[in-house]
Amino acid sequence: MASSSNSAVYPVGIGAVPARPHPRVLSIAGSDPSGGAGIQADLKSIAAHGGYGMAAITALTAQNTLGVSAVHVPPVEFLRQQLDAISSDIDIDAVKIGMLGDAAVIDEVRSWLEEVRPAVVVLDPVMVATSGDRLLHETAEASLRSLLPLADLITPNLPELAMLLGEPEAPDWATALDQGKRLAAECGTTVLLKGGHLAGNDCPDALVNTSGLLRQDVIEVPGTRVDTRNSHGTGCSLSSALATVQARTDDWEASLREVKPWLLQALATADGLKVGKGSGPVHHFHHLEPALNPAGKSGDFAARLWAEAVPELEAIYGLAFIQGLQSGRLPEPQFNYYLAQDAIYLNGYSRVLARAGALAPTEEEQLFWAKSSQLCLEVESELHRDWLSTRPASTETGPMTRSYVDHLLATSASGSYAVLLAAILPCYWLYAEVGQQLHAAYVQAGAPSDHPYAAWLKTYADEEFAAATRKAIDFTDAAAAGASAQERKAMVEAFAQSCRYETAFFDAPRLFA
Ligand SMILES: Nc1ncnc2c1ncn2[C@@H]1O[C@H](COP(=O)(O)OP(=O)(O)OP(=O)(O)O)[C@@H](O)[C@H]1O
Ligand SMILES: Cc1ncc(COP(=O)(O)O)c(N)n1
Helix, strand or coil: CCCCCCCCCCCCCCCCCCCCCCCEEEEEEEECCCCCCHHHHHHHHHHHCCCEEEEEEEEEEEEECCEEEEEECCCHHHHHHHHHHHHCCCCCCEEEECCCECHHHHHHHHHHHHHHCCCEEEECCCCECCCCCECECHHHHHHHHHHHHHCCEECCCHHHHHHHHCCCCCCCHHHHHHHHHHHHHHHCCEEEEECCCCCCCECCEEEECCCCCCCCCEEEECCECCCCCCCECHHHHHHHHHHHHHHHHCCHHHHHHHHHHHHHHHHHCHHHHCCCCCCCECCCCHHHCCCCCCCCCCCHHHHHHHHHHHHHHHHHHHCHHHHHHHHCCCCHHHHHHHHHHHHHHHHHHHHHHHHHHHHCCCHHHHHHHHHHHHHHHHHHHHHHHHHHCCCCCCCCCCHHHHHHHHHHHHHHHCCCHHHHHHHHHHHHHHHHHHHHHHHHHHHHCCCCCCCCCHHHHHCCCCHHHHHHHHHHHHHHHHHHHCCCHHHHHHHHHHHHHHHHHHHHHHHHHHHHC
16 A cells, blocks of 8 residues: 655755765764663664764763763863774764763864864754753853854754744744744754654654755654653654764655654654663664564554564565565566556555444544545545556556455455454555565665656655554554454454455566556
C-alpha cells in the first residue's frame, strides 16, 4: 500500500559534499556520564546512522536522569589539543557542536572552525538541560550568537530560539516559524525548528532557510507526540544524526525525513531501556530489534502474528521487483504496473477499512478506520494525479490484486472485527517494514539523484504511516484479547493469508506487466 503523504517529487541537492557511506563525524560537546545526552548520545546516534563517531570533550558534567549536579570545564588549551589531534590526522566530514559551557570554549571552537572549515557543521545551541540546569554560562550567550554564522544548520529548541533572538518564547508553532525565519535570515544559515516544547499532540519540526537553499523557505516534517517521560538527549541525538546523514545525502530535507522517523521510534521504544528514575534516554539502536515488532510494547498476540510475517518479509526482500526497485534496474513497465495496481487495490482496501470502522467497538477505533479509509482514497487519487497521469499502464484489475481484495472483502463479510483486523494488518505492517528498509538502503547508498525511482523511494520515510501502523497493531492486539479461541485461530489464518498476498502483490509486476 502506498504511504499516505510525503509523495512530493523534489530534487536531491547537488552540493560540494560527496556522498560518503561512512561519514567521519566529530562531536564537540559535553560529557553525560549517564549516557543519555552529550557526547555519549552523539556517538550512539552517529553509529546508529552508519557514521564513524569521534568526540572532543568541552566539559565534564556529573549528571544522571534526574539532573546535573556539577560541571567542570577543563582548560581550553586542552580542548584545542584534542581538536588539533583529530584534524591534523583525520578528514572530518561533519561536525556536531553541543554543550560549550562558557565564552572561552566558544572562542576556541570558533578559531578551530575557521581554520579547519569542515563541510558540514551542525550547531545545537545547548543552554539549559531538560532538568532545568544551566549548561552555558549566562555571560556566554552573546558569544554563542556570534558562532551561529559559522554553522550550516542550527537546531534550537523553542526557548533557545527565543533567547538567540532576544525575544519571548514563541507561544505557538506559527510564531516559532516566524522567529525561525528571522534567525535564519540574520545568520545566513538554515535553522531547524523543533516542536518538542509545544503543548499538544503534535511534535512537528521544520527546516527554515530564506535564501533559496531549500526547495522552499519552510519545509515542515510532521510528527505525532510520543507519550513518554524518557526524552533525555533527544536534541543531542537529533543534531548528531542530522550531521551524519547530511554528510551522506548533502540534502537537509532528505536528512530530516530519514532521521525524524528514527527519532520518533527511539522515543517510542525508550521506556523499554529502563534507565534511571527520572527522564531516561531514548533507544538509539531500536532498529536493531525488528523495527515495529511489538513483542515488548503490545501484547503477545501481535508478537505471534509478527512471527508469521517474518518469513514472508524475507520472501519479499528476495523478490526481483524489490531488488530492482532498490538498485534502480527495475524495468519501467513493471513499476508502472505496480503503481496502477496499487491504485486499484487502495480503492478496495478503502472499502474494507470502512467496514472495520462500522464494526469497531470504540469511537476511537471507529474514527481511526474511517479516517484511514478516507486517506486510502486520497492516496489513490494522488497516485492517478502525480504518478500515473504520465505513465502508460493498464487500468485493468490484475489477478493478484483481485484475489487479495476478494480475500479482504470475504473476511469483512464474516462479521468478526478481530478477524477483519488481522486480515487488514499485513498491508500496514509489511509495507511499513519494506518501505523503511528500501528508504534506508537508498539513503545508505548516498541518495543518488540519478536513481530512476528516487522520487518514489523518498516517499517511504513516512512517520505518519509508521504511527498509523503502530495503532493498527495495538487495535488488533486489543481485539485479540477479547476474541474467542476460534476467532484467534481465524485471525492467524487471515493474517497469514494477507501476508502471502502481500508477497504475491509485489511479485505480480514481474508476471503480468
Ligand atoms: N515526546 C515527543 N514525541 C515525539 N517527538 C518528540 C518528543 N519530544 C521531542 N520530540 C522531538 O525530538 C526532537 C528534539 O526536540 P526538542 O524540542 O525537545 O529539543 P530539545 O529541547 O533540544 O531536546 P532535549 O529534550 O534533548 O533538550 C524534535 O525532533 C522533536 O520534534
Ligand atoms: C552534556 C550534556 N549536553 C547536552 C545536554 C542536553 O540534553 P537534555 O536537554 O536532554 O538534558 C545535557 N543534559 N548534557
